[in-house]
Amino acid sequence: MKIKCRTISRGVAEGEVLLTNDAISFLGNVDPETGEIVEPQHELYGQSIAGKVLVFPHGKGSTVGSYVIYQLFKNGVAPAAMINLESEPIVAVGAIISEVPLVDRLENDPYEILKNGDRVIVNSTEAFVELKDE
Amino acid sequence: MYLTPEEEKTLDGEYGRSLQKAIEILVALGDIYGADKLIPVKSAQIAGVSYKTIGDAGLEWISDLEGKVKIPSILNPAGMDIVRWDEMGIDPVFAKKQQEIIEAYAKLGIQTKCTCTPYYLEGFNVTLDDHIAWSESSAVSYANSVIGARTNREGGPSALSAALVGKTANYGYHLDEMREPVVAVEVDCELSGSDFGALGYVVGKTVGSRVPIFYTKNEPSKNEMKALGAALAASGAVALYHIEGVTPEAVRNKFTRPDEVIPVERTQIDEVYEANKDIQSSEIITVGCPHCSVEELEEIAGLVEGKKLQKEMWVCTAREVAERHPDLVQRIEKSGAKVVCDTCMVVSPATNKYASITVNSGKALAYVPSMCKVAAKYASIEDCIKEAGVVDEN
Numbered sequence: 001m002k003i004k005c006r007t008i009s010r011g012v013a014e015g016e017v018l019l020t021n022d023a024i025s026f027l028g029n030v031d032p033e034t035g036e037i038v039e040p041q042h043e044l045y046g047q048s049i050a051g052k053v054l055v056f057p058h059g060k061g062s063t064v065g066s067y068v069i070y071q072l073f074k075n076g077v078a079p080a081a082m083i084n085l086e087s088e089p090i091v092a093v094g095a096i097i098s099e100v101p102l103v104d105r106l107e108n109d110p111y112e113i114l115k116n117g118d119r120v121i122v123n124s125t126e127a128f129v130e131l132k133d134e
Numbered sequence: 135m136y137l138t139p140e141e142e143k144t145l146d147g148e149y150g151r152s153l154q155k156a157i158e159i160l161v162a163l164g165d166i167y168g169a170d171k172l173i174p175v176k177s178a179q180i181a182g183v184s185y186k187t188i189g190d191a192g193l194e195w196i197s198d199l200e201g202k203v204k205i206p207s208i209l210n211p212a213g214m215d216i217v218r219w220d221e222m223g224i225d226p227v228f229a230k231k232q233q234e235i236i237e238a239y240a241k242l243g244i245q246t247k248c249t250c251t252p253y254y255l256e257g258f259n260v261t262l263d264d265h266i267a268w269s270e271s272s273a274v275s276y277a278n279s280v281i282g283a284r285t286n287r288e289g290g291p292s293a294l295s296a297a298l299v300g301k302t303a304n305y306g307y308h309l310d311e312m313r314e315p316v317v318a319v320e321v322d323c324e325l326s327g328s329d330f331g332a333l334g335y336v337v338g339k340t341v342g343s344r345v346p347i348f349y350t351k352n353e354p355s356k357n358e359m360k361a362l363g364a365a366l367a368a369s370g371a372v373a374l375y376h377i378e379g380v381t382p383e384a385v386r387n388k389f390t391r392p393d394e395v396i397p398v399e400r401t402q403i404d405e406v407y408e409a410n411k412d413i414q415s416s417e418i419i420t421v422g423c424p425h426c427s428v429e430e431l432e433e434i435a436g437l438v439e440g441k442k443l444q445k446e447m448w449v450c451t452a453r454e455v456a457e458r459h460p461d462l463v464q465r466i467e468k469s470g471a472k473v474v475c476d477t478c479m480v481v482s483p484a485t486n487k488y489a490s491i492t493v494n495s496g497k498a499l500a501y502v503p504s505m506c507k508v509a510a511k512y513a514s515i516e517d518c519i520k521e522a523g524v525v526d527e528n
Contacts, residue, residue, distance in 0.1 A: 008162050032191065063289045067182075067191035074194055092162045093291045097155055097195055 001131045004107045008087045010125045011101035014132075015080035017118040018052035019111065020044045025061025026068040026094060035077030050077035053120050055110050058084050059091035069094030081122035083110050083129065103129060135164045135303070136171045144299070152200045156295035163292055164303030173265055173304045175285075177206045178297035179252045180244065181269030182290025184213035184481040185231040192290070193235050202243035204300030206257045209239055210270045211425075212248040213483055216453075216476045222484040244297065248476040249452035251360075251425040253277065256454065262382050265308055267296035271373070272424045272497060275363030278374035280356055282382035284308045287373045307374055313383065315347035315376050318392045323400040324351045328514045330358040331496035332406035333398065334365025335512075338500075340396055343371040347389055349378050357427055364424050365496025406496070410511045416492040419522045420479040421515060422450030423495035431455070431462045431473075437519050438469035444523025446488075447471040450478045471522070480505060492521045 022043045024030070029039040035050035050072075059065060069091070072078040082095060084104040095102035101124035113131065114120065121130040137145065145161065147154040160172060182188045182196075213232050214224045224232075240246045245257075250270045252258040260266055262282040268274050269288045277283040286306040288296065296302040306312055319337055337346065346366075354362065354377070366372035376384040383389075421434065426449060434449055449466055453475035456463050463473045479485045479498055485506040492511045493499055502510045513521060 006165065008165070010158065064182075064187060064189070064192070066289070066291055067188055067195060070195045071191035074191075087162075087166060089163055089166065089289060089292065092166060093159055093289060096158045096162060097291060 003113065003129045003131070005083075005103040005127055005129055006105040007124045007127045008092050008104055009095035009100060009102035011081075011099055012121065012123045012125060013053070013081040013101050014119065014121045015051055015053040017055060017114050017116055017120055018044070018047065018049060019055045019114060019116055021057065021111070023058050023060040024056050026059065026065035026090070027062040030068060030072065032068050032071035033075055033077070035072055048077070049079045052079050053081045053083065053122055054079040055083045055114060058086050058088050061090070063090055065090045066094035066097065069100065070098045073098035073100065081124070083122065085110070103127070135161060135169055137161070141172060150200060153298060156298040159292055159295040160299060160301065160303050164305060167303065167305035169303035169305040171304050172299070172301040173308065174300060175205060175265050175267045175296055175302050176260060177208070177252070177258050177266050178203065178293050179208050179210065179268035179270060179273055180239070180290060180293045180297060181210040181288070183209045183211065183235060183239070183248055185228055185235055186213045186481060186483050188235070188290070193231065193238065196235065196238040199242060201298055203297040205297060207244040207297040208252050208255065208258060209236070209244060209246060209248045211250055211477050211481050212236060213481055214477050215474050216248070218474070221472070222474070222482065223487065224482075224484055228483060242298070247452065247454055249425050250478070251276075251427070251452055253281065254425070254427060254452055254455055265302070267293050267302045269293040271367035272360070272364035274373050275367045275375070276360055278307055279363055279376065279381055280359045313345065313374060315345050315389050316392050317341060317344050317346045317394045317396060319346050319348045319396045319398060321348060321350045321398045323403070325354070325403065327358065328361065328494045328512070329403055330354050331361035331365045331494065332403045332512065334362040335369045335406055335496035335499055336398060336402050337396065338366040338368065338370030338372055341366065341370050341372055343373070345374050345376070346372065346396070347376040347378060347384065347392065350380075353380050357430055360424055360427075361495065365500065368497040368500035406499070406512050410509060413490045413509055413511045416490045416511055416521055417445070417488040418485075419445060419447040419492045419518050420450065420498065421494050421518055422448070422474075423478050423480060423493065423498040425455070425478070426451040428455060428459060428462070431459060431466065433515065435462050435465040437516065438466060438471060440527050441469050442525045442527055443470040443519070444525060445521070447522045448474045448479065450474050492518055494518050
């Protein structure tokens with residue numbers, strides 16, 4: 001199944017879905033060395049976002065968050081791709097400089113059609129997300 | 135968003151990876167905010183300079199970039215005076231990292247002058263309706279409000295992208311309709327000097343990120359408007375304000391008075407000076423947030439003439455301004471005060487070692503307690519100098 005979306009950061013990547021309903025402040029919520037969520041109040045506390053297709057509503061917090069995404073990328077623990085409901089500049093800029101594909105505004109609600117562990121391809125260059133058959 | 139064939143080529147990577155990433159950032163932001171196209175900008179001012187704020191992650195990204203900026207570009211304040219960092223008590227490890235960041239920017243053709251007041255510098259004079267891409271919140275406010283130029287509050291990477299491409303996305307404060315005031319601020323008393331910073335500190339909290347128009351009893355000077363705007367952007371997120379009959383767009387456009395009115399009374403201004411009065415004696419006094427103009431340096435030089443200050447006092451300014459006026463620097467430093475360049479009390483880790491500070495800036499008052507964990511007190515420039523412990527030399 002292919003779902004149309006809007007391109008924010010170009011690229012193509014495949015990975016397992018990791019969903020959260022909480023917004024993410026990359027500065028403070030994520031350990032740049034390991035990719036682990038270190039904020040106890042966060043829904044994904046203790047889980048790693050490394051190599052995942054991370055689905056979250058939008059970013060928040062300090063603009064330094066963009067550089068934290070770059071640090072994750074340099075340390076090899078960035079998400080494979082990211083899907084937002086509505087992207088904002090911190091995550092958009094971080095994704096672009098880190099070559100992490102990022103899309104938003106999927107034509108179907110990602111929280112209804114995707115679940116944790118699904119394998120998806122995010123093709124941001126051509127503006128679609130593909131849910132692979134089981 | 136419409137892109138010219140040349141811009142499409144840049145986005146497809148024909149001019150290299152760095153330029154491709156830069157235009158991709160501009161296009162993504164343009165898409166997020168509904169821009170129709172990219173527009174040329176006259177200059178860029180880039181935030182994300184202090185090692186204290188961007189750390190190793192930022193340093194790595196800037197160092198990896200290639201190419202040269204296409205327009206005059208300048209930096210935000212760094213974490214230290216580039217020359218006299220040792221005197222400020224900066225750790226040599228921090229100093230080395232800070233130098234690396236500045237060198238990485240220099241490699242891209244960016245002028246390594248670190249200031250929040252680019253509008254005082256050669257090559258960065260802007261005029262009414264000019265489009266620019268500046269980052270630092272008080273510089274953005276000054277350019278938009280006092281000069282009537284047009285800029286969004288750029289993040290570090292987007293300002294750097296604008297510098298490399300020579301363009302920015304056409305949205306937000308670049309558009310006429312986004313520059314209209316939506317809330318009126320009525321001030322019921324005459325104000326002078328640091329009262330305007332206090333006004334900004336009070337009003338910013340209520341106005342948030344909206345565009346206010348002030349109705350004041352008296353006309354502020356440009357230095358007073360600089361202080362007002364800096365405080366509005368720090369306690370709130372105001373990037374543009376107008377003053378009826380004073381700021382260029384208010385004079386030209388004759389805006390209708392918005393329905394929502396925020397009244398401000400003298401007591402609210404006085405409360406800013408009263409807060410933290412229990413700090414009996416501050417350990418350090420800092421002025422020059424935003425960086426001092428020549429007139430402000432002259433005023434300070436006059437106030438400390440023939441005096442010896444007992445406490446540490448920093449007078450922050452742009453290096454170019456200090457170098458143009460060695461006589462003023464000498465007169466100020468004769469009192470024991472230090473004229474500190476390239477940095478300020480907010481972004482330098484040297485501030486953190488003090489327990490208490492006196493400032494004449496609403497912006498510093500908003501940021502120093504949270505960012506530096508130092509108790510802050512607000513005072514006029516005259517009271518700041520008194521707080522420094524004046525002993526008459528004669």
